[in-house]
Amino acid sequence: MVRIPLSPEQVEAGRRLGAVLRAARAGRDPEIVARDARISPETLRKIEVGRIASPSFGTVLQICAALGLPVSDAVDAWQGDREHRVAL
Numbered sequence: 212m213v214r215i216p217l218s219p220e221q222v223e224a225g226r227r228l229g230a231v232l233r234a235a236r237a238g239r240d241p242e243i244v245a246r247d248a249r250i251s252p253e254t255l256r257k258i259e260v261g262r263i264a265s266p267s268f269g270t271v272l273q274i275c276a277a278l279g280l281p282v283s284d285a286v287d288a289w290q291g292d293r294e295h296r297v298a299l
Contacts, residue, residue: 217264224289225264228271231288233259235280247277 245252
């Protein structure tokens with residue numbers, strides 16, 4: 212399977228999402244958050260720093276649940292402001 216490269220806008224959206232998730236974690240142990248989200252700590256770290264710019268919806272849901280973060284906050288971060296909104 213050949214994966215189509217992400218656009219610069221999608222990469223930036225991933226960085227925004229990661230920043231919101233990292234801020235919501237607010238110093239909590241990433242290993243505990245990852246365990247609660249049923250993902251590896253490495254996956255959580257990569258999402259938080261934007262190296263996984265387009266995580267699966269299920270993964271985002273699991274992380275939001277583990278953090279007590281409304282999914283709408285994650286969606287808003289990923290979409291960005293109206294001028295720079297990423298096409299879903």
